[in-house]
Amino acid sequence: MRIAELSRRADMPVPTIKYYLREGLLSPGERTSHNQARYAEAHVRRLKLVKALIEVGGLSVAATREVLAKMDEPGMSTLDSAGKAQFAMTPARPAVEDDAWRAAARETEALIDRQGWRVRATNPARRTLTSALATLYRLDQTTQLQLLDSYAEAAHRLAQADLTLLVREPDPDALLETSVIWTALGDLVFSALRRLAHEHIANDQPKT
């Protein structure tokens, strides 16, 4: 298909598609003349994925490029590629080496230990967690640390459900795409459900 058709199918303006081509988020089409190219189904899917990562996942163009590069890297198992892509999707949080940060880092390690989780030192989610917990320390909100194990157990249960469904997908490309999309969307879905549940439960509390 030509770029106009690609634009219609992916529901994305032609200038945006050209920008993504220049930024390397989309591989070039097959050249048919000096100023025309032909695009395939894979281009439609890739553009929808890029759109989801940027609009829903809130990723920058640079972060999206990195996620796609990890997805396309050859010679890895599909789940390893999915893992690398997930690492690239987790925003890097700067360490702020104050007392609160150090206490939070200890808390993070202790929680991972208590849960018996085997996770690499390079998993950027460790730092995301430490950053969040450091904020609790700085705000004197450490009572909430009591909730950590319940949160971890719920996260474990849902991650198990995610993976169980994911590995049923026989096509490796589709598996990777689903993994990337659901990493971003699952967070958003859970956050919305948690707020809805808060309202439902608060309705049953005595008013003070």
Add this chain to the structure above:
Amino acid sequence: MRIAELSRRADMPVPTIKYYLREGLLSPGERTSHNQARYAEAHVRRLKLVKALIEVGGLSVAATREVLAKMDEPGMSTLDSAGKAQFAMTPARPAVEDDAWRAAARETEALIDRQGWRVRATNPARRTLTSALATLYRLDQTTQLQLLDSYAEAAHRLAQADLTLLVREPDPDALLETSVIWTALGDLVFSALRRLAHEHIANDQPKT
């Protein structure tokens, strides 16, 4: 205390504090001369809260102002104020009235029904959920809809734990502050834990 001391205590530069004063995120100090004012402990706490909402919650200055206004609104029960503040913290998602959106809106209502949740039509998290589900429909990722009830049950369990801990706080101001902070930080904590659990569980999967 003077503004220099407030700056040190809240770990925030004086120009930022002045900006927040102009933007109405912080109430003015008690004037002691034509160009000096005195600030209290409440100002330190408020600045830490503003910082958490902006830096960790990712809120804009305008959204932060709205959250604070809801927190300070008189004549409501503490839990009602907390609910209003949470509404203000949930980013408004524009509706895109295509087939995917309509299917997602039906899915949202059906899920809330199945869970037996009583939530207002005005809860913005309904729309967040619909927006996320609409993206799944647009990307042909509807297999993931099977996970919704597990996600909802986990969200319900954690929301219950949140509220149980929250209502033990006897001071209404502290309760409100905790509720606002934990709404934002709980999402981040859960997202990090979900990614850590993904890695742990993926380690146990056969490689393909």
